[in-house]
Amino acid sequence: MEEEKSMSEKESLDLIANMIGKAKNHYSESGTSALLWGITNVVCFVLAYLLETVRGFHFPFNPFYLMLAAAVLQVYFYRRERRINKTVSYKDEAHYFIWLAFGISLLILTIAGGFANIGYIVLPLILLLFAIPTFISGCIKKFKPLIIGGIICWILSVICFFYKENEVYLLVALGAFFAWVIPGFILRKDFLKKIANSNNGL
């Protein structure tokens, strides 16, 4: 691009629209974070269910400690994606704070709730928390699978408040599956398609 080429008013406006479009279409989410947290939550809650219900089933440690490993991986993926994308958009910033607030709320609920011995009621509350950032993220991105995932979490949380059996663990796993695993796979598929297209020069 030459710097001092004279431009008509129309050319200037076209250039502005073209560049804004390029910046807008640049960012693409890989779906890694959604898949990481979705799969980790599904595994943790299914293991918790098996530990509660299946006699003789053993797991070497509390399955929820797997969340710590997921948190370490999340930091790594976050840094890698920042490096690949080369930009920070206003949407990225909003997402970051929404998920940070969710993480802090979930930590408080599980740790303080554990110490206060609030019992099974923590599970429908976890589902309620799952729904909030998932639904908001879906609305910001205009991405229906996340919006639907958030709504499913709200419906499952209502069921959880009344259904006080061990199967509640499976309902939370189901919530995580709809909220993150399915949207994560769709995002991943789109991301890989976009990379393949850019490699082919499309």
Add this chain to the structure above:
Amino acid sequence: MDFKELDPILHSQLRLAVMSLLISVKEAEFTFLKEKTNATSGNLSVQISKLKEAGYIEIIKKFHNNYPQTICKITPAGIVAFEKYVEALQSYMKL
């Protein structure tokens, strides 16, 4: 008819392209600007320096994993100048 003057700093192809990219994001790396504008590194460096001198953008230089990284951000003055420039263009287009 009231003719609004076009800002000479912005009325240049590469500088306008850079400002249009930066107005859309919170911050962007130099390599992103280079990739999207197809400009050479030397030319782009000169033009972003001019935008910086005008107070329209902020340049942050840092190291990431031992590699130098240049981050560019539009300033509030840059946003105002960009908006005025677009208004001026629109007033010409209405003629």
